[in-house]
Amino acid sequence: MKSTIPESGMPITQPDRQEASLHGEILLRLRDYVVEGNIPEGARVPERQLCAMLGISRTPLREALKVLAAEGLIELLPNRGARVRELSERDLEELFDVMAGLESLAGRLACEAITDEEIAAIERLHYEMYGHYLNSDMHGYFQVNQRIHESIVAAARNETLRAAYDSFAGRIRRVRYSANFARKRQRWGEAMREHEAILDALRRRAGSELSDTLFQHLRNKRTAAIEHLAAARGATTATVAGS
Amino acid sequence: MKSTIPESGMPITQPDRQEASLHGEILLRLRDYVVEGNIPEGARVPERQLCAMLGISRTPLREALKVLAAEGLIELLPNRGARVRELSERDLEELFDVMAGLESLAGRLACEAITDEEIAAIERLHYEMYGHYLNSDMHGYFQVNQRIHESIVAAARNETLRAAYDSFAGRIRRVRYSANFARKRQRWGEAMREHEAILDALRRRAGSELSDTLFQHLRNKRTAAIEHLAAARGATTATVAGS
DNA sequence: AAGACAAAAAATGAATGCAAAATGAGTCTC
DNA sequence: GAGACTCATTTTGCATTCATTTTTTGTCTT
Structure with missing residues (x-):
């Protein structure tokens, strides 16, 4: 289980900051990642790529993306993936x-x-x-x-x-x-x-x-x-x- | 590479809010369901039961639950399911x-x-x-x-x-x-x-x-x-x- | 008989698989 | 030569499956 996590792009910050569950951890990391501007505005962010980067499967990632979309940080186009929301x-x-x-x-x-x-x-x-x-x-x-x-x-x-x-x-x-x-x-x-x-x-x-x-x-x-x-x-x- | 930005001005995000996708539909229905008080405060909401009620699998339901939790309507206890958030x-x-x-x-x-x-x-x-x-x-x-x-x-x-x-x-x-x-x-x-x-x-x-x-x-x-x-x-x- | 321990049952969390839609390439037509 | 059409590849959406964790139930001990 623990050994299945490879060396991903981002290091595992803390075992449990507040969210012990994986999707919670992913959510925190992804949110920071987006907030810090690591993804250009309007850029398409393929799920696979993020999965590979974070070393997880698509299920928890997609859950996190839904939450970020609800927060207004990204937008999810139907059948076309997630984009960093452009702010006019x-x-x-x-x-x-x-x-x-x-x-x-x-x-x-x-x-x-x-x-x-x-x-x-x-x-x-x-x-x-x-x-x-x-x-x-x-x-x-x-x-x-x-x-x-x-x-x-x-x-x-x-x-x-x-x-x-x-x-x-x-x-x-x-x-x-x-x-x-x-x-x-x-x-x-x-x-x-x-x-x-x-x-x-x-x-x-x-x-x-x-x-x-x-x-x-x-x-x-x-x-x-x-x-x-x-x-x-x-x-x-x-x-x-x-x- | 040259025209990688299709419609950077304003993507088609307004016309179809989220009704097109299943998880969006589920989200709207679940939100209404909770807001209207169909579930007692603090009551445990088994995923299976909701899935059966809505006629879907657990994946889109869980995505909707995550969003509702982010909105503050419900709370997700680790490994213990979703509960309608009690408001003190x-x-x-x-x-x-x-x-x-x-x-x-x-x-x-x-x-x-x-x-x-x-x-x-x-x-x-x-x-x-x-x-x-x-x-x-x-x-x-x-x-x-x-x-x-x-x-x-x-x-x-x-x-x-x-x-x-x-x-x-x-x-x-x-x-x-x-x-x-x-x-x-x-x-x-x-x-x-x-x-x-x-x-x-x-x-x-x-x-x-x-x-x-x-x-x-x-x-x-x-x-x-x-x-x-x-x-x-x-x-x-x-x-x-x-x- | 009451409490504690243990195993079975159920539920949750995450991964994988499959169908449909979108993207891209290659070819064909004009 | 440019544009359009078709088909292969990729990607997304959802269902299903697998692995833990929790909850329940049944039995045993005191």
Whole structure:
């Protein structure tokens, strides 16, 4: 049994992370594999090839593919196999808006339950992020920024919300990998100010206000991201067309 | 190699949702079957029995079960089969809050794109609902109420949001079937007033305000629903315990 | 008689097999 | 020479089969 698993493309990460069953393990690995952008957009992914790569039979793989399709990461064309779902500009706009709505909700709920310690932790993250901003450390800034938003979602004390948030985040993350969201200096400064407003509303536990501020903040992010991505795609398209 | 990209613009994914394939058909039927509450909470659902009922083999059924599990309708215990997911009081609170967040978002987005005709249609629904309210027609009221909220979600012009909304609505609907949400007269009147406020904000395209009003409206709904359900469950538990 | 152990029965998880549809190549026609 | 048609190959969808795990049942011991 164990010896039937050959050296596949991806190493067996952990015996049981949470899903002891094979299809669960496959699901986690495949999801990561797709989210990390290892398969080009719209590319056809033959089942056999994935089976060989993962060292399993088609049954659990197909089960995992069905789930990923339900999650919106891939799409299954009848009798034509699985493709990585292409995200149009409109899809991205929609996804960003939903994410904004979820975070806006998270902020509102967080105000009802967040502790002073949690707020203090977020404040520390905020100052850490400010340091990265001053140093023009985009990567560090981005990471801490992510942690702040995750902290807010965590403070909402709503596992259902967190799961949905993670799911949508995964759908966007795949794009983030391809197009690195280099941010304009000006927008960066605005973002910092917005973060201060967020922190302020959070301190006062002003749920409605925080909800609003968070939504606007993410809306601005959306605009910047979409613009950047459109430019990147335009360039890519031009290159392809020119070749 | 040259034309490996057939229709990269937009594959044929809309026309046939998933009814063509067997597993898609099974998925739709099973989802309805579970959502409508045909299987008691926490009940074990033998695969064989379902296969016999649906007249198929286990393979497509298991694929559908995996998807339903991912949607949160059922849970799959390793080596112990599928069970209809039991929703704790906390789960319901979380679900209601997420629904409130999504509708709140829908209202905000709707203000950006809704047409006068759509608003007029919602106003008509509102007055129709008011009639049901005056006639104490709970069922009619409930249905029209649902249509109003769906109209707002539709007006948001965000398919991703709509899909998420439908998914979460399905998870709650199963409970709605078991426990009929008889509403207290007083709360009913409050709900009508809230609806008027919603309509008012919508007319003025006041996004932030509508977002806030919708959230509060659904929060109040949540409280009423949870209380009612807790009472119903308490009664059921008592009956079971007494028998 | 009650509890524990063991074997049989059933159910689940995964692999394999088979039919139908799609893809691709080769040939034929115009 | 280009396009269309036909047939072989590949791939997908589903059913069936095989191997574990769980559950049940029956017996034995205390």
